Amino acid sequence: MAGVVLVLDLGGHAARCFAYLASGERLAQSMEPIATAHPARGRVEHDAAALLQACRQSIGAVLAQLQPPEQGVPLAISCQRASVLAWSRDDCRPLSPVLSWQDSRAADRIEACRQHWPELQRISGLRPNAFVGASKLGWLVEHVDGLRVRLQTGQALIGPLASFLQQALIGEAQARCAYTLAQRSLLFDIQRLTWSASACALFGLRADWLPRPQPDVQVELFGSLPWSTATSLRCELQAGDQNLLPAALSEHGTSPTIINLGTGAFVLSPGEAGPGLLRSLLPTADTPDATAEGTVNAAGAAFEWLAKQRHWHSTPWQAIRSPGRDAPLCLPAPSGLGSPDWRALPRFEFSAEPADDAAAISAVAEGIAFLLRRNIDCMRAAGSDPIALGGGLSRSEDFCQLLANSLQRALYTVDEDELSAYGAARLLWRIHGIELPAPRVAARFTPNARATRIGEQRYQRWQAEFFP
Structure with a gap:
């Protein structure tokens, strides 16, 4: 077991990384600012490659402060829950901007399925609205050139930002999605703990286009990253940022x-x-x-x-x-x-x-x-x-x-x-x-x-x- 754990926290203004000792003391921290674009009314975006780079720099800056670096350092990825994008399944190349949780460009898609709102709320636990992921994912499939074909042929994925970060940072072959993040899409069945085929179909999506759901806390199952010759990171937690507050204060x-x-x-x-x-x-x-x-x-x-x-x-x-x-x-x-x-x-x-x-x-x-x-x-x-x-x-x-x-x-x-x-x-x-x-x-x-x-x-x- 390493002497520290790392937490990567990607918010609306910055990618931040923290190192905590077993006493709860914060040993090191780093922050890399990120940019937000508002290209049109109701649209809020981030550049996915820039976010990934900011995360890497923030992690690297914290590891540089740790003496000596260690093998098998546990890592948590905490991220805004309803920010979504499309990316290449094999090399994690972004295929779209990140549509922020604040983005409401696809509100009409939520309104169009109003008669299904009670069923969607029963499935997901969420009241259907334009700020969760489903309508924005449907918008991406329709408006990003070639994305539908890539999804149908298994070359691309769509889903929460944290799933992209986990796969891109850790280099894991299979992208995964924590339950707390999957739920925020409106497409996750909270009773069966899997993607809902019927909810996906309402937004023109398929469950196999999304990362595999699993519990937020998983020792090594999210993947391990050889960061350098002396240090490796082991992703053990992926979660929505707000959902972590009760764990902090309980x-x-x-x-x-x-x-x-x-x-x-x-x-x-x-x-x-x-x-x-x-x-x-x-x-x-x-x-x-x-x-x-x-x-x-x-x-x-x-x-x-x-x-x-x-x-x-x-x-x-x-x-x-x-x-x-x-x-x-x-x-x-x-x-x-x-x-x-x-x-x-x-x-x-x-x-x-x-x-x-x-x-x-x-x-x-x-x-x-x-x-x-x-x-x-x-x-x-x-x-x-x-x-x-x-x-x-x-x-x-x-x-x-x-x-x-x-x-x-x-x-x-x-x-x-x-x-x-x-x-x-x-x-x-x-x-x-x-x-x-x-x-x-x-x-x-x-x-x-x-x-x-x-x-x-x-x-x-x-x-x-x-x-x-």
Whole structure:
């Protein structure tokens, strides 16, 4: 057993690699930025070859920090769940751009099969929507020259980004797809744990065009890579990034309700999903567990959109405050609405023009908080216990306080600021009989009574304004 485990975490802004010791200490880390293209309304893309190169560079930079390099270093691949592409089966050459999870170009394909939505939700556990993989995979087959023929002759594959990365990085002959990632395609039968032929057929696809599904945690089954003469990597985990959060925060087999604030925002809560929400699989070594999930398509992405519109060189996070009673309201949905409303068309709108930059950023922050509240209100088992926060935006204490006021819930952050990566590290070390400690509470945020009263009035006005 190696003295460290590596976690490759490919998000919306960067490919990052982390090395964790058996104590839970983060020994080394590296980050390689990635570019995102928006070629047309509703289209969000990445260059697949550039992402692969960024991943290789990030892994290489971390290995260069480890002394001495080791053989058989366990590796986890954590990736955005609904980003998809097409690639060559034999040499892993990309045959398309990566269509981001935020991409909604194929929304019409979801709408066209509306009569089959109940069946698709029964099969996959997901509410059909334009942001999961199925419609985008169907779009690729129709619009990428020669792809259908390559798929029919066994020369190409389509599927989640993590499957491409695993095959391309590790050099495995057969691409594989973790259950948590397969589910996010809308094509995976969560009872039978295999691709659904009927779901595939609705989108003009075949199950044999997709990578082989298997549990997220597999010792060596994902493949082993001789990285250099002195070092080899053994891929033991492939998982969706958000699905790793409960593994990071669970204690004694239980996990709190969690909000992750990244490019988008997600709420994960133990128990059953209410109407409009998702039933999301969690990574395990065998039959996966499930959690209720709510999704907000833009959190960090909403602030980026605002920054571009107002020509900011940097985002004035320190200006975030709980808005006053008569301040403008905002619906910050530049990538459309996720649960529980599921609207694919982008919409970013203020109820009135903000007086200044502080009013604008506070209105956007409050709008994100209100979208999260719509999801939490739909969760049957969210309870009243404090909610754990993770993700880059949780580093803004002002935003966290506004969120506590808007949700009317106590919140807390922990001393581990990379929860997806830490969740992957805990699962990797657990395979080898070592239990990493759960992160400790770093800061607590309690709702302010006056701000909460004003916030409740504003929430009711906000719902009337944008969800009449």
